[in-house]
Amino acid sequence: MLDSDEFFETFGKLDDLTYSDGVIPKKYKELTGLSISILTRCEECILYHIQGCLAEKATRQEIIEAIKIGVMGGGSITYPSARLAFKTLKDLKVID
Amino acid sequence: MLDSDEFFETFGKLDDLTYSDGVIPKKYKELTGLSISILTRCEECILYHIQGCLAEKATRQEIIEAIKIGVMGGGSITYPSARLAFKTLKDLKVID
Amino acid sequence: MLDSDEFFETFGKLDDLTYSDGVIPKKYKELTGLSISILTRCEECILYHIQGCLAEKATRQEIIEAIKIGVMGGGSITYPSARLAFKTLKDLKVID
Amino acid sequence: MLDSDEFFETFGKLDDLTYSDGVIPKKYKELTGLSISILTRCEECILYHIQGCLAEKATRQEIIEAIKIGVMGGGSITYPSARLAFKTLKDLKVID
Amino acid sequence: MLDSDEFFETFGKLDDLTYSDGVIPKKYKELTGLSISILTRCEECILYHIQGCLAEKATRQEIIEAIKIGVMGGGSITYPSARLAFKTLKDLKVID
Amino acid sequence: MLDSDEFFETFGKLDDLTYSDGVIPKKYKELTGLSISILTRCEECILYHIQGCLAEKATRQEIIEAIKIGVMGGGSITYPSARLAFKTLKDLKVID
Numbered sequence: 001m002l003d004s005d006e007f008f009e010t011f012g013k014l015d016d017l018t019y020s021d022g023v024i025p026k027k028y029k030e031l032t033g034l035s036i037s038i039l040t041r042c043e044e045c046i047l048y049h050i051q052g053c054l055a056e057k058a059t060r061q062e063i064i065e066a067i068k069i070g071v072m073g074g075g076s077i078t079y080p081s082a083r084l085a086f087k088t089l090k091d092l093k094v095i096d
Numbered sequence: 097m098l099d100s101d102e103f104f105e106t107f108g109k110l111d112d113l114t115y116s117d118g119v120i121p122k123k124y125k126e127l128t129g130l131s132i133s134i135l136t137r138c139e140e141c142i143l144y145h146i147q148g149c150l151a152e153k154a155t156r157q158e159i160i161e162a163i164k165i166g167v168m169g170g171g172s173i174t175y176p177s178a179r180l181a182f183k184t185l186k187d188l189k190v191i192d
Numbered sequence: 193m194l195d196s197d198e199f200f201e202t203f204g205k206l207d208d209l210t211y212s213d214g215v216i217p218k219k220y221k222e223l224t225g226l227s228i229s230i231l232t233r234c235e236e237c238i239l240y241h242i243q244g245c246l247a248e249k250a251t252r253q254e255i256i257e258a259i260k261i262g263v264m265g266g267g268s269i270t271y272p273s274a275r276l277a278f279k280t281l282k283d284l285k286v287i288d
Numbered sequence: 289m290l291d292s293d294e295f296f297e298t299f300g301k302l303d304d305l306t307y308s309d310g311v312i313p314k315k316y317k318e319l320t321g322l323s324i325s326i327l328t329r330c331e332e333c334i335l336y337h338i339q340g341c342l343a344e345k346a347t348r349q350e351i352i353e354a355i356k357i358g359v360m361g362g363g364s365i366t367y368p369s370a371r372l373a374f375k376t377l378k379d380l381k382v383i384d
Numbered sequence: 385m386l387d388s389d390e391f392f393e394t395f396g397k398l399d400d401l402t403y404s405d406g407v408i409p410k411k412y413k414e415l416t417g418l419s420i421s422i423l424t425r426c427e428e429c430i431l432y433h434i435q436g437c438l439a440e441k442a443t444r445q446e447i448i449e450a451i452k453i454g455v456m457g458g459g460s461i462t463y464p465s466a467r468l469a470f471k472t473l474k475d476l477k478v479i480d
Numbered sequence: 481m482l483d484s485d486e487f488f489e490t491f492g493k494l495d496d497l498t499y500s501d502g503v504i505p506k507k508y509k510e511l512t513g514l515s516i517s518i519l520t521r522c523e524e525c526i527l528y529h530i531q532g533c534l535a536e537k538a539t540r541q542e543i544i545e546a547i548k549i550g551v552m553g554g555g556s557i558t559y560p561s562a563r564l565a566f567k568t569l570k571d572l573k574v575i576d
Contacts (some may be wrong), residue, residue, distance in 0.1 A: 007260050008274075010302055014295065015268045018168040023157040024127060029165060032119060032128040036135060036169050036269070039459075041522070042233070043274035061119040068487050069125060072114040073132050075423075075459030076495045077516070080524035082488075103452050103494065110490055111460045132461070135267075137330070138425070140464035163294050171231075171267030172303045173324070176332035178296075191388075199548050200562075202398055205554045206391065210360040215349040216319060221357060223312060224320040228361050228557070231324060234521070236560035253311040261317060264306040265324050327555075329426070356391050363519075363555030364399045365420070368428035370392075402552040407541040408511060413549060415504060416512040420519060420553050445503040453509060456498040457516050 019052070027056035031066040034085070038070025041081045050088050060094050103111035115148070120139025127162040130181070137177045146184050156190050211244070219248035222234025223258040226277070233273045242280050252286050307340070311355025315344035319354040322373070329369045338376050348382050403436070411440035417449040418469070421453025425465045434472050444478050499532070508535035511546040514565070518550025521561045530568050540574050 020028045030052035037045035053063050067085050071078050089095045115125045127146035133141035149159050161180050168175050185191045207255035211221045229237035245255050259277050263270050281287045307317045318340035325333035341351050355373050359366050377383045403413045414436035421429035437447050451469050455462050473479045499509045510532035517525035533543050547565050551558050569575045 005256070007306065008263075009301065010298065011263065011268075014298055014302070018161075018164050018295065022161050023155060024124070024161045028124040028127070029161075030169070031124070032131050032162075032165055033169075036132060036165075037120070039132060039136070040269045042269045042272065044275075045269055045396050047146075048167050058118060059173055064485070065114075065118050065120045065125075066128075068114050069128055069132075071459070071488075071491065072111055073136070073459050073461050075455070075457050075462070076491075077520045077522045077525055078459070080522065083524075101448070103498065105242070105454075106490065106494055107455065107460075110487065110494070114487065136461045138461045138464065140467075141461060160293070166218070167296075167299065169267045169269050171265050171270070172299075173265050173328045173330045173333060174267070176330065179332075197544070199398065199402065200551075202394065203551065205395055206398070207360055210353075210356050210391065215347060216316070216353045220312070220316045220319070223316070224323050224354075225361075227320050227335055228324060228327060228357075231328070232361070234555045234557045234560065236563075237557060238306075239540075251311060257306075257310050257312045257317075258320075260306050261320055261324075264303055265321075265328070273338050352389070359392075359395065359555070361555050361557050363551070363553050363558070364395075365424045365426045365429060365553050366425065366555070399552055401514055402545075402548050406545050407539060408508070412504070412508045412511070413545075415508070416515050416546075416549055417553075419512050420516060420549075423516060424519070424553070443503060449498075449502050449504045449509075450512075452498050454570045456495055457513075457520070462528075 005071070025056075027058050027062075031057050031058055031062055034063065034066040035069040035073070038067055038078050038081045038085060039074035041074070041078055043084060046081060046085050047088060050085065050092070054092070054094070057094070060089070063089065063094070121152075123149070123154050123158075126152050127154055127158060130151065130162040131165040131169070134163055134174050134177045134181060135170035137174055139171070139177070139180060142177060142181050143184060146181065146188070150188070150190065156185070159185065159190070197207070210267055217248075219245070219250050221252075222248050223250055223254060226255065226258040226263070227261040230270050230273045230277060231266035233266070233270055235255070235276060238273060238277050239280060242277065242284070246284070252281070255281065255286070313344075315341070315346050315350075318344050319346055319350055320355040322351065323358040323361070323374070326355055326366050326369045326373060329366055330364070331369070331372060333371060334373050335376060338373065340378070342382070348377070351377065351382070373383035406440040409440075411437070411442050411446075414440050415442055415446060418447065419453040419457070422451055422462050422465045422469060423458035425458070425462055427465070427468060430465060430469050431472060434469065434476070438476070438478065444473070447473065447478065505536075507533070507538050508540075509537050511538055511542055514543065514546040515549040515553070518547055518558050518561045518565060519554035521554070521558055523561070523564060526561060526565050527568060530565065530572070534572070534574070540569070543569065543574070 033049035037049050071082050079080055129145035133145050163178055167178050225241035229241050259274055263274050323350035325337050355370055359370050417433035421433050455466050513529035517529050551562050
């Protein structure tokens with residue numbers, strides 16, 4: 001549904017374009033996307049951007065720094081989201 | 097006041113640490129900080145992170161990409177914040 | 193609990209009144225409620241207002257336009273909520 | 289700046305399209321835009337959508353109902369925004 | 385306007401009731417209101433609840449603790465709001 | 481993971497400190513934490529602070545007043561969170 005509709009198609013393309021390689025490399029954009037996902041406490045976005053980070057070969061430490069930026073900006077109400085991110089990293093064997 | 101109090105001192109140091117050079121270079125952290133500032137529509141944060149971006153020699157184009165990430169994530173209610181960011185860049189002669 | 197307490201009773205009545213037929217017809221208020229639910233990413237509110245829209249005979253196309261208003265205003269972090277709305281419409285056989 | 293850049297051009301067009309006449313008349317979309325602006329406490333958005341409402345011949349009473357929907361959804365932290373909306377309506381001689 | 389309209393009258397009364405003396409003393413409710421105002425970054429709310437705190441004889445230290453709760457919950461994007469609160473306390477000679 | 485990392489250790493300690501007994505008793509801080517959790521619609525935070533309230537011997541009525549402060553501040557989009565809080569209180573036999 002979201003894909004075949006012109007609005008969502010344009011919106012989706014714009015989102016893809018925003019996160020594609022530019023003067024800021026895609027890896028850093030995905031890390032930013034993860035920080036934003038933590039800060040806005042968007043669970044699906046966390047999973048999506050963790051996969052994006054891994055696809056761009058972001059390291060475990062880079063991903064953890066991105067999570068911290070989200071927590072620092074958004075405060076302790078983002079803790080459950082940070083925990084979800086760490087659980088996901090564990091499930092994906094990125095961390096122990 | 098905020099500086100001499102132990103809570104704010106620790107909180108401030110943690111924030112500085114989060115945005116300092118790490119496995120993610122400080123430049124990309126400041127750009128992320130700008131994306132977050134746009135998305136959360138925090139005017140003072142926008143000015144603060146634009147200055148951080150410039151201090152880290154982020155280019156005009158990198159700054160603009162960071163603004164776009166904030167707008168894309170946060171939608172049209174972030175437009176006034178994006179406008180403020182562009183106005184600030186203009187005042188600082190970063191853009192024409 | 194929420195119903196027998198005076199605060200929640202008054203709050204609930206005020207909410208009902210706000211969404212009842214007025215100079216703005218109830219159908220358009222329910223569509224607005226859906227836009228707001230998408231934008232604020234409130235899952236229960238999405239289900240509630242989709243049912244409200246359908247009860248007021250809002251068409252499939254009107255409901256889709258209301259979802260778009262929410263996504264446009266709130267950006268890509270509302271995507272999971274839009275997806276939930278479309279899934280709900282599918283489950284209710286409103287869309288294919 | 290925002291107009292000449294392709295991202296902002298596309299984003300802006302998508303926003304215009306979303307708020308243009310559709311199966312939901314533009315008047316009701318502008319009223320929804322006002323409700324959202326109150327709820328998200330976006331001052332510039334409030335001024336923008338009040339003008340949009342007036343351009344679509346929304347009545348004083350319709351505008352007031354839209355403000356109430358925003359306050360009801362977003363709670364007492366939206367009060368300063370509702371006050372700004374009423375002050376704007378007064379300045380524009382829409383209300384006494 | 386907001387006072388003479390039935391919706392706003394009821395909403396305002398409900399808000400007054402919520403913040404009036406109950407099993408939680410009004411002083412602690414005002415301090416909670418201040419924490420919420422910091423966390424939601426509502427400038428007018430900050431001024432309003434600081435005055436409420438002072439009217440209830442909250443001490444300087446209690447007010448500062450309430451500000452910290454807001455900052456802790458909402459993260460570094462609440463810093464400008466905390467700064468506004470401290471500036472207000474200074475202007476009111478509550479702190480040096 | 482979160483505990484052995486220095487950032488999360490410091491952040492967690494700061495959070496614990498903020499919510500510990502001070503000039504504002506811990507009981508009232510936990511009640512404030514609950515109000516904030518309702519307003520920010522953070523489900524895990526609601527469970528966490530309800531337990532904190534109970535550990536501090538907050539009464540049923542105090543907890544209910546704290547929930548109302550959150551709903552009043554955050555509006556009807558917090559209703560699902562209030563419902564979760566009441567369900568939790570029921571499960572814990574705090575209310576019938």
